[in-house]
């Protein structure tokens with residue numbers, strides 16, 4: 215491929231077209247030509263030019279129409295129009311339709327080279343800005359992971375060991391244990407941290423859509439494929455691709471993924487061009503993949519390719535010493551997000567949080583605390599009751615008139631709820647309660 219870029223020259227005058235193409239090739243550009251706008255649209259799909267240089271006056275479809283057709287699906291490709299001296303009005307119309315520049319004929323070749331360089335530079339700046347916006351959106355600081363328990367300390371050790379390499383990592387663990395958070399931390403601590411972190415939830419898409427999301431597709435490769443589209447592998451070039459729920463992918467996608475992991479290359483759906491990218495893959499699942507392999511539902515060779523480094527996220531019930539720090543972390547976050555005034559957790563609440571088994575793991579704890587902050591009077595599940603604000607220390611003074619006994623809800627069902635005074639009594643005498651005023 216040319217270092218400078220690909221240019222499609224569109225002109226119905228054969229001599230002008232060939233001469234311009236020759237000059238541009240001599241300058242180091244990769245050039246294709248088209249004798250009219252229809253042929254140009256055909257070549258544009260397969261050649262994917264960085265810049266289209268087109269005449270405005272052509273039989274059939276004119277240059278302005280061509281600009282509109284390209285702009286309907288593509289904001290990036292630069293378009294330069296050539297117009298006869300004295301026909302500037304149509305050039306202005308082309309600029310309104312999305313052309314980047316216009317030049318008058320006969321062309322001044324030096325001027326054309328300057329304009330080409332400028333348009334290519336603008337494209338590079340726009341591409342970089344888009345990548346930067348993407349990175350800012352995706353970024354989660356590793357500091358956002360809370361964990362002082364020995365099992366989490368071991369997780370952090372593995373994260374630090376594997377981050378510098380390109381090794382594929384398979385993260386397993388129950389739902390809500392933090393698999394995605396850890397995948398992100400590996401990326402952020404890796405040498406590819408300045409590259410993109412792209413996620414794909416494999417269970418959320420039908421097989422054909424998943425294939426095109428992963429590998430991209432060519433225009434017309436299936437009904438509804440109106441334009442060529444890059445897949446997540448290409449978007450993740452230079453960075454990390456996180457494949458969530460990998461245990462759900464079909465046998466045919468398993469084969470394609472295996473090929474990528476072995477050869478780092480693939481073709482778009484409906485395409486023949488082989489694309490090579492530099493992508494680190496991190497996969498996650500809450501299924502037991504060893505069992506899936508034994509049952510013949512998951513390819514053994516793919517399992518070994520994914521499981522180069524295995525990282526098992528411990529369930530929250532096996533690391534309860536993390537609960538106080540997690541509770542504080544989420545309380546601070548949601549108090550700040552909701553501009554509320556709560557300054558901590560009462561000790562009886564903490565007992566409840568510690569006694570509960572959290573089948574939904576950290577996500578359930580996070581949700582319970584968010585609910586307690588946002589809707590303190592609306593407890594739903596036993597876990598949420600554990601964290602209702604009746605037991606959270608609020609810095610807002612209690613509105614209960616002095617001397618009136620406080621009515622409390624009766625909790626039932628959960629061992630954690632039964633075990634604490636915070637949720638059992640129906641009426642309490644006045645006096646210090648778990649709702650305490652801050653200074």
Ligand SMILES: Nc1ncnc2c1ncn2[C@@H]1O[C@H](COP(=O)(O)OP(=O)(O)OP(=O)(O)O)[C@@H](O)[C@H]1O
Nearest residue numbers: 358359360388389390391392393394395500576577
């Ligand atoms: N150690 C942790 N510190 C802080 N927040 C955490 C921690 N672990 C999980 N979370 C939070 O809990 C929620 C669930 O985490 P995450 O999405 O990473 O879990 P998961 O294992 O990928 O779940 P699933 O299997 O359902 O996709 C997220 O909001 C995440 O920020």
Ligand SMILES: [Mg+2]
Nearest residue numbers: 393394458498
């Ligand atoms: Mg997840």
